[in-house]
Amino acid sequence: MSGSDHLHVVTSDAITPGRRRLGMGLIWGSAALLGVVALAQTAQEAGWRDFGFQTWRPTLYAYCVWATALCWGQVIIRGEQGRRTLFVLPAALFVISLTVFPLLFGLVIAFSDWNLSSPDGRQFNGLANLRQMWADPFYWNAMTNMVWYTLAIVVEYAVAFGLALLLNSQIRARKFFRVAFLLPLMLSPVAVSWMIGKSMLEARFGPLARLARGLGWDNPSFFGSPEVARFTIMLMDAWTFIPFMMIMLLAGLQAIPKELTEASRVDGATGWRSFWEVTFPLMLPVSITAILIRIIFKLKLADIVINVTSGGPGGATDTVTSFIFREYRDRSNVGYGTMLAMVYLVIIVIVMTVLMKLAASWSRPRT
Amino acid sequence: MTETAIFKDSEADRQHRTRWFANRVLIYGVLILWAVICLFPIYWTITTSFKMAPNVMKGNLVPWVDYDPAWLGWRSLGLSPDTIGTESTVRDEFMKRFLNSAITALSSSVLAVLLGSLAAYGLSRFTYKFAWMKNDDISFFFLSQLILPPVVLALPFLVLYKALGLLDTTVGLILLYTLTVLPIVIWIMRDQFAGIPTELEEAAMVDGLGVWGAFFTIILPIALPGMVAAFILSLVLTWNEYFFAALLTSTHANTLPVMLASQTGSNGISWWSMAALAFAAILPLVVIGVVLERFIIKGMAAGAVK
Numbered sequence: 001m002s003g004s005d006h007l008h009v010v011t012s013d014a015i016t017p018g019r020r021r022l023g024m025g026l027i028w029g030s031a032a033l034l035g036v037v038a039l040a041q042t043a044q045e046a047g048w049r050d051f052g053f054q055t056w057r058p059t060l061y062a063y064c065v066w067a068t069a070l071c072w073g074q075v076i077i078r079g080e081q082g083r084r085t086l087f088v089l090p091a092a093l094f095v096i097s098l099t100v101f102p103l104l105f106g107l108v109i110a111f112s113d114w115n116l117s118s119p120d121g122r123q124f125n126g127l128a129n130l131r132q133m134w135a136d137p138f139y140w141n142a143m144t145n146m147v148w149y150t151l152a153i154v155v156e157y158a159v160a161f162g163l164a165l166l167l168n169s170q171i172r173a174r175k176f177f178r179v180a181f182l183l184p185l186m187l188s189p190v191a192v193s194w195m196i197g198k199s200m201l202e203a204r205f206g207p208l209a210r211l212a213r214g215l216g217w218d219n220p221s222f223f224g225s226p227e228v229a230r231f232t233i234m235l236m237d238a239w240t241f242i243p244f245m246m247i248m249l250l251a252g253l254q255a256i257p258k259e260l261t262e263a264s265r266v267d268g269a270t271g272w273r274s275f276w277e278v279t280f281p282l283m284l285p286v287s288i289t290a291i292l293i294r295i296i297f298k299l300k301l302a303d304i305v306i307n308v309t310s311g312g313p314g315g316a317t318d319t320v321t322s323f324i325f326r327e328y329r330d331r332s333n334v335g336y337g338t339m340l341a342m343v344y345l346v347i348i349v350i351v352m353t354v355l356m357k358l359a360a361s362w363s364r365p366r367t
Numbered sequence: 368m369t370e371t372a373i374f375k376d377s378e379a380d381r382q383h384r385t386r387w388f389a390n391r392v393l394i395y396g397v398l399i400l401w402a403v404i405c406l407f408p409i410y411w412t413i414t415t416s417f418k419m420a421p422n423v424m425k426g427n428l429v430p431w432v433d434y435d436p437a438w439l440g441w442r443s444l445g446l447s448p449d450t451i452g453t454e455s456t457v458r459d460e461f462m463k464r465f466l467n468s469a470i471t472a473l474s475s476s477v478l479a480v481l482l483g484s485l486a487a488y489g490l491s492r493f494t495y496k497f498a499w500m501k502n503d504d505i506s507f508f509f510l511s512q513l514i515l516p517p518v519v520l521a522l523p524f525l526v527l528y529k530a531l532g533l534l535d536t537t538v539g540l541i542l543l544y545t546l547t548v549l550p551i552v553i554w555i556m557r558d559q560f561a562g563i564p565t566e567l568e569e570a571a572m573v574d575g576l577g578v579w580g581a582f583f584t585i586i587l588p589i590a591l592p593g594m595v596a597a598f599i600l601s602l603v604l605t606w607n608e609y610f611f612a613a614l615l616t617s618t619h620a621n622t623l624p625v626m627l628a629s630q631t632g633s634n635g636i637s638w639w640s641m642a643a644l645a646f647a648a649i650l651p652l653v654v655i656g657v658v659l660e661r662f663i664i665k666g667m668a669a670g671a672v673k
Contacts, residue, residue, distance in 0.1 A: 055532035083578050087489025088505065091482040091549065092497070098546045099512060099520065106523035116526070166398055179660045180402040183409065186656040186663075188607035190624040191645045195408045199415065199638055207411060210426050239404070244667065251668030293513075300516050303609045307628050321518045321610065328614070334522045341518040352514055 015079055023076030030062075030069035037062040067093050110339040116332050129339035139340055141315050142323040143347075145230065149301060149319065152234045153294050157287070159238070160245035165275075167246070168253040185243040189303035196236055197308035223309055226316030233317045236304055241297060245290045252286030253279070288359045295355070299348055320344045409653065415642035416440040423638050440639030444647065461626070461647065468606060468623040469651075471537055475544035476601035480594055482545070483552030488582060488590075490553075491560040492568070506557065512550045517610050520546075525614060537620045543611050548601040555600070558669040559593030560586070596666030599659055606652060623648045 038059045044051050071089050074082035113125040133139055167178060187195075200206045201222040212220035223229040256279065264278045302321035305311060311318040311326060320340070328337045415423065417436035427433030438447035445455025489495070490506050497505065524543065525534070533539035563586060571581040587594075609624040616625060627648050630641060656663065 056530045057532050060531050080578070084489065084493045085495070086579075087485045087493070087582075088495060091486035091509070091553070092505070094482055095509065095512060095546065095549065098542060099515065102520055102523040102527060105527065106519065109523060109526060114526075116529070162397075163401060166394055169394060171394065171398065175660075177398050177402060178664070179657055180405050182660055182663065183653060183656050184405050186603055186652040187409075187649050188609070188624050188627070188652070190607075190609045190627045191412075191649045192408070194627065194641055194645050195412045199642070200408060200411060205423055205426055205638075207407075207426060207428070243405075247664050247667045251664070296513055300610075302518075303624075306609075306613075321516060324518050324521075325610070325614070328522065328525075334526055337518075338522045341516070341522065344516065345519045348514060348516065 015077065020077055023073040026069045026076065027066075027073040030066040034059070034062040034066045063097070067097070106338050106342060109335055110342045112335045114333065114335040116334055122335075125335070129336050130343075132336060133340060133343065138315050138318065138323060139320075142311075142318040142320045143344075145316070145318055146299065146320055148230060149234060149237070150295060150298055152238065153291060153298060156238045156242055156294070157245060157291055160242045160290075161249055161283075161287075163242070163246045164249035164253055165279075167250055181246060182243045184240050187240065189240065190307055192236060192240055193304050193307035196239070197232075197304065201232065223313065223317075226313055229309055229313055229317050233305060233309065236308070237298070237301055240304075241294065244297070245294055248290040248293075249283065249286060252283050252290075255286075256282050284362065288362065292352075292355065292359060296352070409649070412642050412646045412649070415638050416640075416646050418639050418642075420639075437639075440641075440643035443637070443640035444643050446643070446647070461644070464621055464623045464626040465647075467537060467620055471540050471544060471620075471622055472602050472605040474537075475541045475548065475605050476598050478541065478545045479548045479552045479601050480556075480598045483549050483597065484556045484590070484594055487553045487556035488560050488586065491557055492565065506553075509553045510550050512546070513554075517547070521611065521614050524611075528615060535616045535619050539615060540612060540620055540622070543615070544605040544608060547608070547611075548604050551604070552597045552601060555597040555666050555669045556590070556593060559590045563589055592662070592665065593669065595659075596662040596669070599655065599662050600666040602655070603652060603663070 040051050041053055041056055041059050043049050044053055070093070071086055074085045074089065076082070078085070109122070110129060111124060111126060112122045113128065114122040163181060167174060167181070171177070184192075196208075200208045203209050203219075203221050209220045209222070221228070222232045260282070261274065261278060264274045269277060300321060301319045302325060305317050305319050305322040306325055309317045311322055315323075324337045324340050324344075327340070328334065414428065414430055417430060417438070417440065418427070418434060419437050419439050422434040425434075430436045438449070441447035442450050443457065444461055445451070445453075445458030446461075450458075486509065490502055495502055495505060500508065520543070528534040528539050531539075533542075567585050567589075568578075568581040571585045572578075576584065607624065608622070609628065612620075612622045612625045613628065616622070627644060630644060
């Protein structure tokens with residue numbers, strides 16, 4: 001598929017055997033250094049011999065040296081080709097060392113009972129965490145909440161689409177409205193939790209509570225009953241993230257050629273019909289991208305919940321992330337928390353894969 | 368239209384005009400309503416920071432009309448005109464957190480844009496083969512990091528950082544933040560580089576520049592607006608990040624959101640000082656949002672439209 005638009009440069013690099021040996025020596029030498037340091041630290045950890053290490057930092061430094069040597073060695077050994085590899089290699093090394101390694105490590109933690117504050121250290125406990133998870137009603141409750149939160153995206157999408165259409169129509173002061181609509185996205189969720197969740201929605205003095213009283217809700221409490229609390233959290237999250245979808249949809253709308261909508265108008269399509277039969281189908285790919293990215297962000301929802309309700313009342317507003325956060329804060333058991341997170345990851349990967357497959361088949365033009 | 372109009376509007380035309388007018392009113396009504404929804408919380412925070420207890424209880428909204436602004440909230444932060452010259456532990460604490468946030472957000476954004484741009488450029492120009500992975504696979508590998516929820520990494524990182532002595536350090540946070548925004552940077556920059564014709568580099572290489580020389584002298588200046596967009600978007604995300612900061616820092620490397628969150632519970636009803644703190648925390652990004660709105664929109668629109 002690609003390839004034709006890539007750069008093709010013929011290179012003539014004469015790599016002498018000496019240079020190749022130097023590069024190899026650099027890479028393997030630093031690898032050996034890393035191995036020796038890591039081994040020494042492991043030995044100390046296991047109590048065989050004391051080298052006087054305080055932390056695992058030396059291993060980290062040795063790793064950094066090795067990574068640098070690997071990048072540099074590419075250029076020495078492979079010349080031009082290595083110079084090209086150098087574009088991607090740093091980022092790849094960075095991501096691999098910061099995700100793949102911790103994930104593997106996380107797998108080990110997930111199958112153990114590890115209370116960080118207890119002196120016993122890590123204890124392998126097999127499938128006990130899984131069994132505990134299976135019987136944990138709060139975890140599955142948080143999972144169900146995530147489904148509700150994710151379903152709220154449909155409404156967010158509709159609102160965002162409406163706003164994007166309005167911004168795309170012939171209006172004055174478009175720049176002002178665009179900036180105003182964008183601002184909620186810039187605010188930190190923690191600040192939003194206080195600004196809206198703790199002060200504006202405060203039952204006695206908050207302006208929104210006053211408004212609710214004025215509209216006839218005698219005793220407004222936005223976090224009292226489970227349903228209302230969940231709904232309030234949804235609203236606050238929607239408030240922050242609607243601009244995000246709106247901007248993406250607006251970009252999509254602006255990319256639609258003017259001739260198309262004009263042609264449909266000439267053919268007699270008015271307002272709604274023009275929207276449903278021309279604009280909406282054209283916007284389908286952008287919509288799907290926007291919704292998928294929004295789902296990804298929604299699955300990370302935690303800050304607002306942690307700061308406003310801390311999961312209450314009775315876990316009604318809990319997200320998986322906020323639940324694990326509290327689980328760790330309260331019991332400082334990393335093992336169980338990691339197992340919950342791993343299961344969450346597996347579910348997310350499965351769901352997202354299915355969604356992406358579905359999306360791919362939906363956005364394919366109908367014939 | 369004046370009285371002496373040659374063409375008289377027919378009844379049907381006039382009806383059309385009223386419909387058009389009603390339509391306008393509706394559109395602007397909705398726009399203004401949503402603008403109020405977006406801006407009121409910010410307005411509320413600013414005004415509340417100048418209120419005193421009775422004003423809060425009475426629910427006064429408009430300064431100078433409803434109530435007389437007071438520096439109460441800002442005084443408690445040590446940032447009001449009469450306390451700005453004196454010593455204030457709260458202000459020192461605030462400035463420390465503010466600085467932490469700024470350093471963490473700026474360095475991780477710079478690092479992410481640097482690594483991400485290079486990778487995106489490489490992937491858009493050369494064919495790679497790392498083991499079984501071809502270009503598309505490598506791109507997917509980078510972008511798939513977006514799906515990874517922070518919780519999955521949080522606890523392993525907690526344990527690793529503890530062993531590495533990186534807990535509660537700015538460096539540790541910077542590394543993690545870079546990781547979280549890197550996929551977004553690559554997403555945006557891939558789009559940018561794909562839009563630049565390869566003939567430019569080919570011409571540069573004919574003139575004797577190397578791959579990296581062509582990248583730095585020819586491509587980078589063209590891709591700069593995209594890089595700024597990616598940088599600002601990263602800045603927004605990292606400045607606001609709370610989850611990792613709350614887990615991995617305790618006293619030294621705390622960022623502003625952590626400080627803000629720790630104040631929410633303890634202060635009870637002293638809204639004025641919380642409002643001042645919240646406003647000080649969001650101010651930098653509000654300014655960025657207003658001034659650099661163009662870049663933010665550009666960044667988010669990248670990848671949305673192919």
